[in-house]
Amino acid sequence: MTERSIAEFLADLDRQAAQDDEDEQTLLSAGAIGAAGAAAAKAAKAIVGAARTVIESAPAQASAPSPKFCRQCGVELKPEWRFCTKCGATISRT
Numbered sequence: 454m455t456e457r458s459i460a461e462f463l464a465d466l467d468r469q470a471a472q473d474d475e476d477e478q479t480l481l482s483a484g485a486i487g488a489a490g491a492a493a494a495k496a497a498k499a500i501v502g503a504a505r506t507v508i509e510s511a512p513a514q515a516s517a518p519s520p521k522f523c524r525q526c527g528v529e530l531k532p533e534w535r536f537c538t539k540c541g542a543t544i545s546r547t
Contacts, residue, residue: 459508470501 477494522529525542535544 463505463508466501466505470498473497 473494477491481491523537523540523542523544526537526540528537528539530537530544536542537544
Protein backbone atom coordinates (compact mmCIF):
# COMPACT_ATOMS: atom_id res chain seq x y z
CA MET A 454 0.00 0.00 0.00
CA THR A 455 1.16 3.49 -0.59
CA GLU A 456 1.02 6.15 2.10
CA ARG A 457 -1.92 7.79 0.37
CA SER A 458 -3.93 4.60 0.26
CA ILE A 459 -3.24 4.03 3.97
CA ALA A 460 -4.46 7.55 4.71
CA GLU A 461 -7.57 6.92 2.63
CA PHE A 462 -8.15 3.61 4.42
CA LEU A 463 -7.89 5.31 7.82
CA ALA A 464 -10.27 8.07 6.72
CA ASP A 465 -12.77 5.45 5.55
CA LEU A 466 -12.34 3.65 8.87
CA ASP A 467 -13.12 6.90 10.73
CA ARG A 468 -16.20 7.54 8.58
CA GLN A 469 -17.46 3.99 9.15
CA ALA A 470 -16.85 4.26 12.91
CA ALA A 471 -18.82 7.52 13.03
CA GLN A 472 -21.68 5.91 11.09
CA ASP A 473 -21.59 2.89 13.41
CA ASP A 474 -21.79 5.19 16.43
CA GLU A 475 -24.84 6.92 14.97
CA ASP A 476 -26.49 3.59 14.16
CA GLU A 477 -25.77 2.26 17.64
CA GLN A 478 -27.25 5.36 19.29
CA THR A 479 -30.36 5.11 17.11
CA LEU A 480 -30.85 1.45 18.00
CA LEU A 481 -30.21 2.05 21.71
CA SER A 482 -32.63 4.97 21.87
CA ALA A 483 -35.28 2.89 20.09
CA GLY A 484 -34.69 -0.02 22.49
CA ALA A 485 -33.95 -2.29 19.52
CA ILE A 486 -30.81 -3.84 20.98
CA GLY A 487 -30.17 -5.05 24.48
CA ALA A 488 -27.08 -5.42 26.61
CA ALA A 489 -25.64 -8.12 24.34
CA GLY A 490 -25.89 -5.83 21.32
CA ALA A 491 -24.26 -2.97 23.19
CA ALA A 492 -21.44 -5.30 24.31
CA ALA A 493 -20.93 -6.46 20.72
CA ALA A 494 -20.75 -2.85 19.54
CA LYS A 495 -18.09 -2.09 22.18
CA ALA A 496 -16.09 -5.17 21.11
CA ALA A 497 -16.26 -4.06 17.47
CA LYS A 498 -14.97 -0.60 18.44
CA ALA A 499 -12.08 -2.21 20.32
CA ILE A 500 -11.16 -4.26 17.25
CA VAL A 501 -11.24 -1.19 15.03
CA GLY A 502 -9.06 0.67 17.54
CA ALA A 503 -6.55 -2.19 17.61
CA ALA A 504 -6.46 -2.31 13.80
CA ARG A 505 -5.81 1.43 13.66
CA THR A 506 -2.95 1.08 16.16
CA VAL A 507 -1.32 -1.69 14.13
CA ILE A 508 -1.65 0.22 10.85
CA GLU A 509 -0.34 3.49 12.27
CA SER A 510 2.61 1.85 14.03
CA ALA A 511 3.71 -0.21 11.01
CA PRO A 512 7.01 1.02 9.62
CA ALA A 513 7.01 2.50 6.14
CA GLN A 514 8.35 0.09 3.58
CA ALA A 515 11.88 0.98 2.68
CA SER A 516 13.53 0.34 -0.65
CA ALA A 517 16.08 -2.42 -0.95
CA PRO A 518 19.29 -1.61 0.91
CA SER A 519 22.25 -0.54 -1.16
CA PRO A 520 25.14 -2.99 -1.32
CA LYS A 521 28.15 -1.83 0.66
CA PHE A 522 30.86 -3.53 -1.41
CA CYS A 523 31.28 -4.36 -5.10
CA ARG A 524 30.66 -8.04 -5.84
CA GLN A 525 33.37 -8.01 -8.52
CA CYS A 526 36.32 -6.28 -6.88
CA GLY A 527 35.31 -5.64 -3.26
CA VAL A 528 35.70 -1.86 -3.29
CA GLU A 529 33.46 0.02 -0.82
CA LEU A 530 30.47 1.60 -2.59
CA LYS A 531 28.46 4.75 -1.98
CA PRO A 532 24.63 4.47 -2.11
CA GLU A 533 24.29 6.86 -5.06
CA TRP A 534 26.71 4.98 -7.30
CA ARG A 535 25.24 2.94 -10.17
CA PHE A 536 28.62 1.54 -11.26
CA CYS A 537 31.74 0.57 -9.37
CA THR A 538 34.36 3.30 -9.76
CA LYS A 539 37.20 0.74 -9.70
CA CYS A 540 36.08 -2.07 -12.02
CA GLY A 541 33.00 -0.57 -13.73
CA ALA A 542 30.62 -3.36 -12.65
CA THR A 543 26.92 -2.50 -12.51
CA ILE A 544 25.71 -2.26 -8.92
CA SER A 545 22.62 -4.38 -8.36
CA ARG A 546 20.04 -2.81 -6.00
CA THR A 547 17.98 -5.96 -5.48
